[in-house]
Amino acid sequence: MYCGECAGVCPRSLIEVRENSLKFDKKNCKECTICIQVCPVQALAKEE
Amino acid sequence: MLIETDVLVIGAGPAGSSTAKHAALNGADVIVIDKKSEIGAPKRCAEGVSKEGLKKLKIEPSTRWVTRELSGVRLIAPNGTGVWLNEEKVKLPEAGYILERKVFDKHMAMDAARAGAKIMVKTLAKGIRREGDYLFATLETMGEEFEVKAKIVVGADGPESRMGRFLGLKTTLKPKNMESCAQFEMVNVKMEDPDSIEFYFGSVAPGGYAWIFPKGDDIANVGLGILTTETDKSAYDHLLEFVKNNPSTQNAQPVELNIGGDPVGGMLKELVTDNFMLVGDAASQVNPLTGGGIIAAMEAGVYAGEVAAAAVKDGDYSAKKLSKYQERCEENIGVKFKRDLKVKDYLQSLSDEELNSIADAFQDIELDTINTAELIKQLIKVSPKALLKLGKLF
Ligand SMILES: Cc1cc2nc3c(=O)[nH]c(=O)nc-3n(C[C@H](O)[C@H](O)[C@H](O)COP(=O)(O)OP(=O)(O)OC[C@H]3O[C@@H](n4cnc5c(N)ncnc54)[C@H](O)[C@@H]3O)c2cc1C
Ligand code: SF4
Numbered sequence: 312m313y314c315g316e317c318a319g320v321c322p323r324s325l326i327e328v329r330e331n332s333l334k335f336d337k338k339n340c341k342e343c344t345i346c347i348q349v350c351p352v353q354a355l356a357k358e359e
Numbered sequence: 360m361l362i363e364t365d366v367l368v369i370g371a372g373p374a375g376s377s378t379a380k381h382a383a384l385n386g387a388d389v390i391v392i393d394k395k396s397e398i399g400a401p402k403r404c405a406e407g408v409s410k411e412g413l414k415k416l417k418i419e420p421s422t423r424w425v426t427r428e429l430s431g432v433r434l435i436a437p438n439g440t441g442v443w444l445n446e447e448k449v450k451l452p453e454a455g456y457i458l459e460r461k462v463f464d465k466h467m468a469m470d471a472a473r474a475g476a477k478i479m480v481k482t483l484a485k486g487i488r489r490e491g492d493y494l495f496a497t498l499e500t501m502g503e504e505f506e507v508k509a510k511i512v513v514g515a516d517g518p519e520s521r522m523g524r525f526l527g528l529k530t531t532l533k534p535k536n537m538e539s540c541a542q543f544e545m546v547n548v549k550m551e552d553p554d555s556i557e558f559y560f561g562s563v564a565p566g567g568y569a570w571i572f573p574k575g576d577d578i579a580n581v582g583l584g585i586l587t588t589e590t591d592k593s594a595y596d597h598l599l600e601f602v603k604n605n606p607s608t609q610n611a612q613p614v615e616l617n618i619g620g621d622p623v624g625g626m627l628k629e630l631v632t633d634n635f636m637l638v639g640d641a642a643s644q645v646n647p648l649t650g651g652g653i654i655a656a657m658e659a660g661v662y663a664g665e666v667a668a669a670a671v672k673d674g675d676y677s678a679k680k681l682s683k684y685q686e687r688c689e690e691n692i693g694v695k696f697k698r699d700l701k702v703k704d705y706l707q708s709l710s711d712e713e714l715n716s717i718a719d720a721f722q723d724i725e726l727d728t729i730n731t732a733e734l735i736k737q738l739i740k741v742s743p744k745a746l747l748k749l750g751k752l753f
Contacts, residue, residue: 314403315519316539316620319532328519329483330394348587349534351541351594351618 317346317355360505364390365671367496367509368476369484369522371398374639374656375515376467377416381664382513383475387671390507391468391476392498394483399464403518403619404653405542405572405580406463407556410455412654416661424463425456426574430554436718437561437711441551457556457574458653467657487512487525487635492676494526494634510676511667513636515660518620520641526632530641534587536624538567538650541594542582543602543613550579550607559601561711565589567623567650569601571608581608584621584650589707594618623647625700626693631681638663644692648699648706655692662687702735709744717742 313333318326322343327334347355368379371393379391406426413420431445472478482500489495494512498505514522518537523530550557553576559569566586573579583601585594595618602608622643630637638644639656646655666684670676709717720741 312401312616312618314619315517316537316618318519318521319620319622320534320537322531324521324524324531326519327485327521328394330396330481345534349537349539349620351539351620353593353595 312352312354314351316349316351320345320349360503361508362390362505363508364388364477365509366390366511366513366667367392367494367507368513368515369496370515370517370639370641371395371468371471371478371480372464372515372517372639372656373467373653374517374641374644374660375513376464376471377657377660378513378515378638378663378667379471379476379478379660380467380474381661382667383471383664385665385668387664387668389471389476390479390509391471392479392482392484394481396481397461397465398468398478398480399461401615402460402617403540404460404617405570405582406458406460406574407572407651408456408458408653412658413456416654416657418657420456421466424459424466426459427457427554429455429457429556429573431552431556433552433555433557434718435557435559436715437563438715438718440715440718440722442718442721443555457572457580459574484516484522487522489526489634492634509634510671511634511636511681513638513663513667514641515638515656516641518622518640520637523632523635523637523641526635528627528629528632528635528637530627530637532620532622532624532643536622536643537586538584538621538623539587539594540567540582540584540617540619540621540650541598542580542617543598543611544574544578544615544617545581545602545608545611545613546578547610547612548573548577548579548581548607549610553577553579557607559583559605560706561709561714563601564597566707569597571605579607579611580617581605581611582617584623621645621650621652623650623703625696626688630685630688631678633678633681634676636663636667636681636684642688644688644696646699647696648703655696659688659692662691705744713742713744
């Protein structure tokens, strides 16, 4: 739903919130999972 | 393509539009951009503002964007005991009008345009770099990338803000400083008094509170904010539970789902660097106690706009020159937020039982005039723990 809460907390600033999508710089992600934790609707999950 | 301007404002929410309006009114050439196709939509807000706040900003309430005028506030303990505060006595923030943010935000942007600002919708800021005395922002609209060269850039890009980080400001928020919020706009809501807003405290919304803000006789924003550090469930799951159990929403139906982050950790320490200022949610200018940020965002926007225009006139965009903005924010917004942060920490430390007994004690108190400070003074009278934690503040 692109509310942007995940981008606000990402310590590495890897999430770009566009109007109708999220652009995620996966390459630099350290899997801290803070973005998953704060999402109000559990829209994010860690890749298995 | 390269566009040049004095001031580029990123984000056309209340903070950005207010900044753009006041920079333009004071003579600067201003462009304000927003990634949204429709300014103000979707809303991330319960839409409450204080009458005092609008008055201070010299904004006349309009029937086009006020949906409800409120006459009271009801604070509800976990066991359902309510403390009623009526309008003549209440000077609480966010308790005056309920807005239609989709219309309000557009009107504030229109005011900025009437003052002379240029607006670009559906335009995303992707990055900023410094070159010489200027900032260059990379923007994208309809799949096309271009640059704007600006003397000053204002980051009014809301809770998802990244603009400050591109220039070295520390704006990343910790989850304990960001409320995770979910809200339904609902119909068929049966409130005890549809002219009062309701706040629910305790385990119903761990680390925050739940609310019912009436927008019409049977229409209301029903929502809550939680700290994800205090619960394993999502804000949405807590909301479903709240709606299921609250007597007012037994037959209510949602017509909208809103979600969003609310930065409640107190104003950021650094708001400026050379050629750059942060305003509104991007600067965490949200009342830590209430989560309300519309008025503070717009007040900070006035300061940012005025300071930016003065900097352009003087040809000096240094952090030192722009620090006047930081000073005005600290003096007029930051001091109060620091106190409210302590009150919030105290409220969060209370168990459901403690909240219930405070609500019981309040039933016997005759309140004359009430604002946040007065309410806390009364709290201190009824709760020894409050005296311990808050006594020094009052
Ligand atoms: C559920 C909830 C309920 C709330 N209830 C209340 C309330 O009742 N009363 C109150 O006073 N406050 C409330 N708030 C807080 C309030 O909504 C915010 O404080 C207020 O909107 C801040 O205004 P702003 O202009 O700083 O940010 P926003 O209103 O978020 O505006 C930021 C704008 O920037 C744009 N943007 C972001 N990034 C970019 C980019 N890279 N490029 C281009 N554009 C960009 C966004 O599209 C957006 O339009 C609530 C918040 C939440 C989440
Ligand atoms: S993933 Fe979750 S937190 Fe991030 S924008 Fe989407 S809804 Fe918001």
